[in-house]
Amino acid sequence: MTSPTVATTPAAPAPAIRRCQPYLRLHWTDSRTDAVGYLVVHTLRGGLATGGTRMRAGCTLGEVEDLARGMANKTATFDLPIGGAKGGIDFDPKDPRAVEVLERFCEAMRPWLDTHWVTAEDLGVPQHLIDQVFEKLDLDQSYHAAIRRSADPVATLARVRNGLNAAVDGGFLLGDVIGGFGVAHACLAAAVQWGLAPADTTIAIQGVGTMGGAAAYYLHEAGMKITAVADAAGTLYRAEGLDVPALLDLRDGYGEIDRSRLPAGIEEMPRGAVLSADVDILVPAAISYAITPDNSYDIRAHVIVEAANAATTPEAEAMLAARGVPVLPDFVANAGAVAWAWWLLLGEVDDSPDTSFDRLRTTMHDKVAQLLTAWTEEHITPREVGHRWADDPSPLTGPVVIP
Template identity: 30%
Template sequence: MTGSATAVPSASVPPGHQAGPLDDARAQLAAAIEHLGLDAGTHAMLATPRREMTVSIPLRRDDGSSEVLIGHRVQHNFSRGPAKGGLRFSAAVDLDEVRALAMWMTWKCALVDVPYGGAKGGVTVDPRAYSQFELERITRRYTSEILPMIGPEQDIPAPDIGTNEQTMAWMMDTYSVSVGHTVPGVVTGKPISLGGSLGRAAATSRGVAHTTLLALEHRGHMAERSTAAVQGFGKVGRDAARLLADAGVRVQAISDVDGAIWNSSGIDVSELAAHVDATGSVHGFSGGEPIDGSELLELEVDALVPAAIEGVITAENAPRVKAGIVVEGANGPTTEAADAVLADRDILVVPDILANAGGVIVSYFEWVQANQAYWWREHEVNERLTERMTDAWRNVLDYSHAHEMSLRESATCLAVARVTEAHRLRGLYP
């Protein structure tokens, strides 16, 4: 190896440091670099974000008081195309989390072969504590602060935790006003009436459900005789549970931030969705027994779908996971230490950069449609999504068998190799 290894951000966790998503992301990259035999200079380039911006967001509250929030936007890589990644509003947002998510987006885009690099944004705020008018002001001020970084050929945000299509509408309008004309391609995940794509709202969930069914088939399970538990009933978990149930899988447990429910005969996902729409939570649903949220991760089901937040499967609870398959609907739900435990127990983990890539695939479709001003029918979007997800699954599975690696290691190696090839072909300027 050549170059200075000191320039590479450390993949090890120093004593006393609580490991977080960025540590896991760096460790995954380091393992791929070693497997691929890449040099230290390439490692440093891939480990380091290309651009970062941290901004203050002054907010006038509805009661006339004011406060200042903090927002971030990180562009990890754009060698294969414009940066792409979601915007989340969460009280847990910090810069290292955004860096990790941006890195994972780079690998995700490369793995499913869409012409993007990775980015991510976040505002440290609990959106439930703010009115709709306040959320609009937060979104518009954040957008105006990061304006130099974004654009349809630079960086294209999308919804994530705590944001939605309305957030994207505000972002698009703020950007469009600043440049003097409407630019639908500056964000994806927009309302259909503003140039959003049919099929985008459920795209991540559809990809998660499809890879779950592929993983079940790979392990010799028929969908109609399989069981599943889904952690999270939001953007990803809700439709993933519905699509799995539609495919014949018995979804025995579902949770959200307020609680969890279990029914050995299977939960009626449509009835649960109506209950959540009416009450705001799965809590109190009559079609299932209440259980502790952490208990859901340890139920004896064929497939476990963590579709909420990162870091929920840890070294502490991984020995108690009984599912034979874990499909990562969320970003980074399994820690590095837990990964090793699950691998030793022959639990198949479908990594996030594969399992939840449906969202960025259809975001790419939306961006293409916006640039062409020509919109596809929903069945066309869904068919193209399924084709891309199936191809990515097969590529990762074949690499895993050929190199005797886990699906996560295989997916990361394939993605890192593609990004590295783009760097090599473009060269280093100047």
Template identity: 25%
Template structure:
């Protein structure tokens, strides 16, 4: 019987290896291996046809040792507790590696949002917010969008929480619409961070983004913004995919044209243009390119396909797209991988900017936000690079050692209570 992939076991395996390699304190590390709180809630809502349906929801708060919990909410039919625990753990590591004062959390509801109407999604979001209201807040736990959630979802979270507390509370979540205290640059921040990460690792090897052939798996918010920003900076996008399938063109795809096509309600399987071929997602991952950017879900690059990849770099836009077993294969093959906890951290960095603007009643320009984002990622990249050079390890191990050393040091300084 084939083993079922458990993302939480995968992240623990990688952390254990990083702690050993970095010679970090195992006593304080034990605190980081376990989430501080796991909440499961049942969410009854009235469907449009008058029936009542109950959904399962989760909120896992992994660590607030370095600041308030922070993490998105995803709506997906395969979401379960182990996935949310893994995502919360990755958030703690992500915030630590870019050195912003947040801890990690994550939320999710087991639901296929494509099968619910907008009013049903609103009721579900509001019910979920009501169920977790006691453990979230601007100084406790700040949710944000994730897979299949967006600014509209956050508007419902904000309104529900504010009504329950009797006052406007814009700092309770990030990724909100601009009209409700959202930040300029937030919708594209994760994709922008992925492009910055790609540019940094290419420069490390004496290469430029311009002319680089890129394949992007996933065309949601992160994948689409990554494609557009990289396209505008001269990269050649040779492959893209969404839930309907993948497209490929050796001469490059027009990311702006395809984004407009998708925004009009179409799927990539419907897109036709000269030189474009329709392929499977498995074929897309094996496309000949310089940089492969997985921007979909976890468990995409495994021991089954890692040996056949035809890229030189992997930049993880999704959370946990590569298994620990695949990491070993990629290392042996000399494929350079920039890990998720750094590569896709642009979203949480700009969420931090949004939160700061909310609690201090400020507004910053897009240009200022984009510059601060690049400055933070460039500094974090240098921190990881120093560990990679010292330890002779992969970039994933370097990033994990940086993150875990900060979390463990914070634990040591605070000590145990009581």
């Protein structure tokens, strides 16, 4: 394994997460199941905020607040004319009542979904499911609050649907893979910055759902060697590199790989083993707060690229920075999906995958290069640089105009 050149002086510790108060917090309790849900609007710009809706057992208000703050950072960092929000439901998405719980949550949040909150998929809630719920509520599609503002809502809805459902190589849909494509190019940009050829770069990915799976696919297509992937059942390892497309074909609807059909030569390891894999780049793409002070000592990767929201705790990030390990923050590395969605809404890209891929590739490489240049030359953590971008968003006057 070739080691990249990193800052010889430890970078400044990652700053504590900014704790400015959200614009709005809403709390909901489902009378039929006792499920609890939250909407947090961190910032409202032009009357709009954007952020997905997640469902998992144990989801908390604090978690949703952190995620909404991250969404506000994403929209500001990518110069999008909206604020950041997040929805969360404390309920098991595998429970047979989960769809009905999601429907009742969206019905309760309808005043915000109708006029201010643009939501989408997140952990436990795939895009096709939330779109089904919106259709049932006569809201057409989960970008409804933005689409209804456009000069021609019918044409805008058609553009959005065509973009989300555009076919791409591998048998995927553009809307399902664009976020992972962005993560993959954050990794590729890091390799370029440190002079690593794709074939000489090793990767470990925690999570092979929508985001992690797409990132794995595009990294494999680029020639990088993915030696370890993990899902809820454990870590799969092969020193020579995994056949990523074959493994992705074995996933179920929850992003878990069928162990009974694994190709030969793959070693099965505990779930946490992916974090300590001896690789160049570690991609946590599963859950929030995956990297903590306790397990940060085990990490051997030279850079961490956050594909999951809030994947690294502030304390763990400070410890990693002191060791010379940068963390490319989620609000840059995994922001491709939200940036692309708004480019699509605003008519800046169409349903051509090549147009979308080209714009996101260029944007991601530029931002990662700036982050890592500041890390190596000025000893400033990528998160702090990203926060400086987010703290100085482009000016916005009046409501958001959607063509």
